[in-house]
Amino acid sequence: MSKNFEVATLLDYYGMLLTDKQREAVEYYYNDDLSLGEIAENLEISRQGVRDSIKRAEAILFEAEEKLCLLKNSRKLEEGLKIIREKIDVIDDLNIKRYRSNDINESIKIILAELEKLGEM
């Protein structure tokens, strides 16, 4: 069974769509790097049961991303916010060095606070 490390990232987004057993198996496997045998022992199920749980969980995670695009959209959001923040810094810098407008300064502060909030989403 080969590991696809995208799974660990998808787990952050869609972990709540899995059953407890599926989520535990995937976490042990991808986050804690346990072997199928070790996971089987921890969950008190067969090695084949672990394998099946992980396979099923992976299918659910990839299907969820294909349908809902949370990861793709989150990356898009991150990129967009980064560009906006860079350009706000350019304006801020020009304002500090040249124009010294309090109104621009106030607007920049509010924009930065909003960017911060959106970055935490």
Next chain:
Amino acid sequence: MSKNFEVATLLDYYGMLLTDKQREAVEYYYNDDLSLGEIAENLEISRQGVRDSIKRAEAILFEAEEKLCLLKNSRKLEEGLKIIREKIDVIDDLNIKRYRSNDINESIKIILAELEKLGEM
């Protein structure tokens, strides 16, 4: 059976998590305002079957939102982008009327393009 119109909105976000039959039943009921009897005729299932499909679909939609918060986050994103756009307009206006900086103008153009892209997400 009472109608909760949040369902129509959730359908836009999570419709792909439903089976074809569930989605069709909910669309007929919420978007086209058909009666259970009319939907039963269209889908060639019983009235009770329609009722069950809609109830099951509603449960899936609300559970998906509770777990994934797509609608809640989309509203947050919309609000944040609106505030940023308003403050960019303030800066743009000041720049046009007072400072006439090409560098600020260029940065604003790029920011507005990014805001537009994020608004379409």
